[in-house]
Amino acid sequence: xxxxxxxxxxxxxxxxxxxxxxxxxxxxxxxxxxxxxxxxxxxxxxxxxxxxxxxxxxxxxxxxxxxxxxxxxxxx
Numbered sequence: 372x373x374x375x376x377x378x379x380x381x382x383x384x385x386x387x388x389x390x391x392x393x394x395x396x397x398x399x400x401x402x403x404x405x406x407x408x409x410x411x412x413x414x415x416x417x418x419x420x421x422x423x424x425x426x427x428x429x430x431x432x433x434x435x436x437x438x439x440x441x442x443x444x445x446x447x
Contacts, residue, residue: 372444373404375424384408388423403444 373391375384384406394400405426406419419427425444428437 372441373402375404375406376408384419384424385422392423405440405444 375387388404392400403425406424407428409430426440428440
């Protein structure tokens, strides 16, 4: 499982996710990835899920919310 900060240099989390998925399942490319951001907009969960992230969490969040996201992502 990966936790990915969506807004960083060189393409951000979306580019990182594309790079991970390009590895293919045999090389770990199907690992669950949870998007995290401090600058969320209402449309962010839909766009991150459409891009291949399993979950989206806006910082800051409670520990139980993170555990819920992890469980959901692992279930697929």
